[in-house]
Amino acid sequence: xxxxxxxxxxxxxxxxxxxxxxxxxxxxxxxxxxxxxxxxxxxxxxxxxxxxxxxxxxxxxxxxxxxxxxxxxxxxxxxxxxxxxxxxxxxxxxx
Numbered sequence: 679x680x681x682x683x684x685x686x687x688x689x690x691x692x693x694x695x696x697x698x699x700x701x702x703x704x705x706x707x708x709x710x711x712x713x714x715x716x717x718x719x720x721x722x723x724x725x726x727x728x729x730x731x732x733x734x735x736x737x738x739x740x741x742x743x744x745x746x747x748x749x750x751x752x753x754x755x756x757x758x759x760x761x762x763x764x765x766x767x768x769x770x771x772x773x
Contacts, residue, residue, distance in 0.1 A: 681715055682723035682743055687731040689739035701738045709742070716746040717753060 679695035689701035693711050704712075715721070723743055730736045749756075 679715065679719055680722040680724075681712055681746070682739065684724040684726055684729050684739075687729055689727070689730045689732075689735040691742070701735050701742070702732065704738065704742075712742065712746065713749065716749055717756075721746055721750050 679692075681692055681695075682701075683690045683692065683698055685698075690698035691701050691704055691708065691712060692698045693708065693715065699708075723746070725743070727736055727740055727743070730739060
């Protein structure tokens with residue numbers, strides 16, 4: 679699902695891959711949903727940020743893209759740490 683898109687010199691985000699909103703209208707709740715989408719799904723995005731004309735949109739788009747790409751690159755490590763902690767807690771409390 680494409681979460682971040684650039685079209686007509688503007689940056690957009692989507693929470694469902696269909697409805698897109700300008701990136702500078704994003705809320706903190708939208709950010710949480712984007713992080714969850716990026717972590718749980720195939721994270722698709724446009725990377726040609728230089729096409730965006732609005733400086734605020736460029737900054738917001740780049741930061742969100744950077745953080746999501748970092749999260750996706752560390753996904754397996756994060757899942758492994760969570761599973762290890764869960765296993766240790768389960769072992770501790772089932773004895």
